[in-house]
Amino acid sequence: MDNDIVLKAENLHKSYGKVKVLKGVSLEIRRGETKVIMGPSGAGKSTLLRCLNLLTKPDKGRVWLENVELTNPKVNINKVRAKIGFVFQEFNLFHHLTALENVMIGLTKVKKLPKKEALRKARETLLTVHITEDLWDKYPAQLSGGQKQRVAIARALAMDPVVMLYDEPTSALDPQLVGEVLQVIKELARKGVTSLIVTHEVDFALEIADEIMFMNDGKIVEKGPPGEVIFNPKHEVTRKFFEKISKPYGVGKYGVLERISPSII
């Protein structure tokens, strides 16, 4: 495998009963790249992301992280998962742990870092996502949605992952909180954190992505530079999708960029 490619999936298939969710998806991400997956609900975006760290087991196809094949049954999947940061739509912070403890638990229990070192690393990472000291001892139920998602990003990031996977990280947030989370993801990507992001935030994708993959009906229909895919798509379904989300009420008074608004930073 090309040394620069950190995550690679080949011909992934997944069905739930008779419903085929993934119909042969392949992708590669190089170190430092930011790729965005877009597409309508039910296209298989979340399933694809979950197949990449085997939270969902693909029926067919193979996945590699660096040079380790995750889909090889002999591989210790827990060890590989520790190197893949995963950020959930619903945050999934551990309810019984404070913000700081949420970030520390992976470091102490999975990476087996000494407590002192884990504490230092957790604090440092929380600051990276702009969670200030006054919030460290708060429990998830005491935090806003945006704060929760940033703690969740810190929890994943503190493990020094090879790649960060974000599954619609802002879809469960109130509109006014979306910006702070996108800002953090953007900053991390700019710092060279390899990222694969499923999102509906068009402006964000335009700004941050090295490549957009458009998914529909279990397949990657087209991919390319964001400007190309969004403004000049090759496929009818892609064009219709971006037209619809740019004119949610059927009236496109402004252009795509202005209309989709609050996410632009």
Added chain:
Amino acid sequence: MVFWKEFLPALFSGIVATLKLLAVAMPASVVLGVLLGTVRVYGGKIVKTIATAVVVVFRGFPLTVTLLILFFGLADFHINLTPYWAAVLGFTLCGGSYQSEYIRGAIRSIDKGQSVAAKALGMSKTQEIIYIILPQALRRALPGISNELIYMVKYSSLAFIIGVPEMFSIAKTFNSQWFMPIEVFSILAIMYLAMTTIVTLGFKLLEDKLKIPSTI
């Protein structure tokens, strides 16, 4: 009065005997309940079946029958338990079986995302159970656990049928000798009430202490 002079010291020894039973059976039943409940959710096929069988049997048997089997029945197989240990074992098995259902229910009620997040961090199943699921599930199970322990305070009186000199058997004996049911049994009732109240208050404190802070 002669009655009181004899009754009060005897009752005191009965209280001590009851407390000795509960001091072991209460924590043991909770531990057993956690084990059975956890295994019934996460265990492999064989252990799961064994755990389920234990629960079905000891929840299904009347406690009196369980106690008689443990004390008299096992003696036939040359397993001679003292009345005290037969009672402790019976209470633990019965209480643990009930506890396991509270625990199992609490584990099932933890949202799936917690488990998925633990996995995504690279935790093994055991780590996930110990560090993520049980700390949350046990908190939720606390009201049920305390409920069952309160029952245990009261059904500890059944130990009299295998001859444990706990406080109910003392009261019963005194009443047959002196026939003073009002005095004897109201004092006994107050003792049980005091014990159940201590359990209730203790768990209230524990629940408050372990409550996960929230703004809502």
